[in-house]
Amino acid sequence: MKRMANIDILPMACVGLILVLTMMILAPLVMTHTQTQVDVPKAHTSEIKTEENLTITYTIEGRLLVNDIEILPEELDQVVAEELARDPYQLVIVRADKDVLHNDVLEILASVKKVGAKRIACATKRPKDD
Amino acid sequence: MRKRKRLRFEHEPQGLILNSLVDIALSLVIGFIVTIPLFFESGIFVNAPGVAKAGASDVSDIKVNIHLLDDGAILLNEEIVTYQRLTELLPELLARSVERKVIISTEAHVRYERVITVLDLAKQKGAGQLALLRSRR
Numbered sequence: 001m002k003r004m005a006n007i008d009i010l011p012m013a014c015v016g017l018i019l020v021l022t023m024m025i026l027a028p029l030v031m032t033h034t035q036t037q038v039d040v041p042k043a044h045t046s047e048i049k050t051e052e053n054l055t056i057t058y059t060i061e062g063r064l065l066v067n068d069i070e071i072l073p074e075e076l077d078q079v080v081a082e083e084l085a086r087d088p089y090q091l092v093i094v095r096a097d098k099d100v101l102h103n104d105v106l107e108i109l110a111s112v113k114k115v116g117a118k119r120i121a122c123a124t125k126r127p128k129d130d
Numbered sequence: 131m132r133k134r135k136r137l138r139f140e141h142e143p144q145g146l147i148l149n150s151l152v153d154i155a156l157s158l159v160i161g162f163i164v165t166i167p168l169f170f171e172s173g174i175f176v177n178a179p180g181v182a183k184a185g186a187s188d189v190s191d192i193k194v195n196i197h198l199l200d201d202g203a204i205l206l207n208e209e210i211v212t213y214q215r216l217t218e219l220l221p222e223l224l225a226r227s228v229e230r231k232v233i234i235s236t237e238a239h240v241r242y243e244r245v246i247t248v249l250d251l252a253k254q255k256g257a258g259q260l261a262l263l264r265s266r267r
Contacts, residue, residue, distance in 0.1 A: 013148055017155050024162045028169035041246035045253035046172035093173055098243035102198075102236050105245075106264050109176070121173035124246060 033057075033067040034095070041098040043124035053091040054083050055123075056108060060097040064108075076108065081115040088116055095123040174249050177261040192227040194220070194257070196248055198236040204248070216248075220255040230258035 033055035056076075057065040064071055066079050084090060092112050096105045105122075112120060196216070197205040204211055206219060224230050232252040236245060249260050 009148065010151075013151050013155075017151065017158075020155055020158055020162070024158065027162075027166065032169050034169075041243040043172075043174055043246055043250035043253075045250050046174055048167050048170055048172040050167050050170045096242050098241070098246070100242050101238075102240045102242045102245045103238055105242050106262060109262065110264060119175070120177075121175045122246060122249070123173045124250070126172065 035068045036063075036065055036095075038095050038097050038123075039099070040095055040123045040125050042127045044127065046124040046126060047121075049091055049121070051091060053093050054080065055093045055095060056080070056112065058094070058096040058100060058105065058108060060099055062100075062104075076111050077115050080112055080117070084116050089118050091119045091121065092117045093121050093123050174246065174253060174260065176249065177259060192223055194223050194227060194232045194252070196232065196234045196252070198234070198240045198244055198248065200237045200239045202244075217251060217255070220252060220257075224252075224256045230256060231261060232257040232259070233261045233263050235263035 031050075031052060033053075034057075036057045036059065038057055038059055055067055057063075057068070059065075064073055064076060066076070066083070071079055080092070084092075094105060094108055094112070096108070109120060193207060195205075195207050197208075199205065204213060204216055206216055207223075211219065220232075224232075232249075234245060234248060234252075245262075252260060
């Protein structure tokens with residue numbers, strides 16, 4: 001009986017598995033910008049958009065971060081404009097702490113709108129009873 | 131000495147059985163697909179703040195203007211209402227409105243959480259568009 005030559009695909013399967021695991025770990029880190037802990041308000045009607053976005057974080061201490069990089073408030077217009085220049089339809093998410101003043105958040109929203117953001121969302125989390 | 135004849139399978143297994151490995155990989159991929167939306171931020175879409183314009187709008191539609199005061203009071207179309215009353219009136223007003231647009235403005239020292247609570251309520255009661263209004267300084 002003639003023996004058939006076969007290829008050992010086990011190493012390839014192992015490499016594939018490792019790639020899947022690496023992708024699973026890295027994807028949330030690369031695609032989201034929520035490393036800075038902020039206690040966002042709760043809402044029942046929030047929508048989830050799984051797409052690349054520009055995240056502006058405003059903490060209770062008054063720190064302002066764009067995609068987890070801290071910036072000065074006066075730099076916000078320029079930084080957001082640079083990001084939006086690449087994709088004007090990019091979703092802009094404002095993650096503000098629930099205890100900050102709404103007027104401060106309005107200032108951020110107004111700046112974002114002024115530089116041309118088309119889609120803006122306020123980040124929320126779902127209540128646990130949902 | 132008698133030699134023991136070696137038993138041979140008619141069909142020798144060739145290579146390794148990868149079924150279990152493929153199953154694990156597939157389970158991981160499905161788990162990944164299911165859990166990835168949880169990592170993304172959820173949110174309420176809003177129309178970013180505009181400055182209040184003087185004068186009446188050309189389109190006559192039922193207006194839903196909510197103004198939040200620093201002391202916790204709520205004004206619905208210039209009338210003070212409780213939160214409970216707001217939950218009752220909002221669906222009635224939105225049902226009669228064409229655009230189903232809710233405009234929210236606040237005083238200077240209102241906490242962000244209160245605004246999101248009202249936005250969430252408006253959305254639950256059928257608001258189509260949510261707009262935040264910034265008063266002219």
